[in-house]
Amino acid sequence: MAGRSGRRGFGRVRKLPSGRWQASYVAPDLVRLNAPLTFLTKGDAEGWLGLERQRIILGEWKRPEPPAPPPSVVTFSDYSASWVATRGIKPKTREGYEHLLTRYLLPTFGEQPLAAVNPADVRAWWGSMDPSTPTVRARSYALLKAVLNTALSDDLIASNPCRIRGASNTTRAREVRPATVEEITTIVDAMPERYRALVLLGAWCALRLGELLELRRGDVDVRAGTVRVERAVSQVRGRPVIGTPKSSAGTRTVAIPPHVLPSIVEHLDSFTARGKDSLLFPGADGTSSLQPSTLYKPWRAAREAAGRPDLRLHDLRHTGATMAAMAGATLAELQQRLGHSSVNAALRYQHAAQGRDRQIADALSRMTQSRE
Known part of the structure; x- marks a missing residue:
């Protein structure tokens, strides 16, 4: 009958509702100990009790360690x-x-x-x-x-189930068409005066928007004609966070094209406070970072004036990189100027240099003409 106990000189066996047998005994520490598993027959249960009794008589008995809890499931x-x-x-x-x-x-x-x-x-x-x-x-x-x-x-899985070839790679959903020199000029003229230098540095020095918005007076060396990029600002949950550029290679010194430098000097004189830590493009209070959203309305109007409603602020960097490639910059030079940590990142702009083939041919002809 299920639940019936069998009392013996040592220990106890009991038939469970499942039909299997459970064995237990009062151990030397006076705490009852159940067998770690149940048994198919009563004889098997009694055999386990016999072995336990022998261990006690020989002085070899130790209370077993509690079983380790099952590992928690990590989601x-x-x-x-x-x-x-x-x-x-x-x-x-x-x-x-x-x-x-x-x-x-x-x-x-x-x-x-x-x-x-x-x-x-x-x-x-x-x-x-x-x-x-x-x-x-x-x-x-x-x-x-x-x-x-x-x-x-971490040995939490036996293999990585992500096995779709090329799934991490993508092509541009939108092909970026760089602005022309004429379009840049039109956009600069259409922007409010305090933001014109931002467009010029973005287009001709290929700086990221976050780098532009964190530039300070001390970063511009007018005599050397360079701008030093050491910081960048990003918007995290609607608040500005100042840090280093996107990668270690992003910390760099960029030469400013000579035709742009007078406009940068004029901006420093007209719109930048005198301290070396003063922002080139401050927010409304004059000291905090300029919110990118402040630029969107004048930028939209300026790009419409240039007939380029597709052009984004970030595309100024693409424009600057493409023009540098067209000017003959090598991959290594592009990599340094753009602050890219790998040559592959700069390689995308080299296709623009293919358009210089006609310019190269014309230059070759001019070389022969100069000898005549």
Whole structure:
């Protein structure tokens, strides 16, 4: 009968409702000890009791260590949050990762145990992503792969399920057409006077917007005709955060084209306070960083005046990089001028130099004419 106990000289056996047998005894420390498992037959249960009694008689008995608790299940949500928190990354990058996780990854993988994510899950998620936003799609996949690569290094998963070839790569959804010299001139003339130098430095020195907005009087060397880039400002959750440029290579000195320098000097005299730490392009209070949103309205009007409604502020940097390539800058020179940490990043602008073939041919003809 289920629940029936068998009392013996040593220990006790009991038949469970499942039909299996449980054995227990009062140990030398006067605390009852159950067998670590149940037995198929009563004889097996009694055999275990006999072995335990022998260990006590021989003085070999020790209370067994309590079993280790089962490992907690680590979800993708918990692990990815820890992954982002422990990266040595800039606040803007962290904000970007958190956005990708919240918007694109956690709805699918958040509650899944890390070890349960498989290649079929990843392919299904990838297929559900909007192909009309290739950059977001590629960055989301790259982030998922990076998180799971770290989980693999931590021995939390046996292999990385991200196996879609080329999924981290993307082509530009929008082809950037650099501005011409004439268009830059029109845009500069159409901008409010206090922002004209910003457009000139962006276009002719190929500075990032965050670098431009953190330039200070002491960064401009008028005699040498250079601007020193050591800081950048980014907007994180609507607040300015000042840090270093995008990469270590971003800290650099950039030569200002001679035809631009007089306008920079005029800007320093008219719109920049005298202290060396004074911002070149301050906000309304004269001391805080200028909010990028302040530029959008005058920028839209200026680009419309130039017939370039497609041109973004960031495209000024692309324009400056393309013109530098057309002027004959080598890959290494482009890399240094743009503050890129790899040659590959500068390589995209070399295609513009192909357009110089006619200029080169014309120059060759002029060489022969000069000898006549």
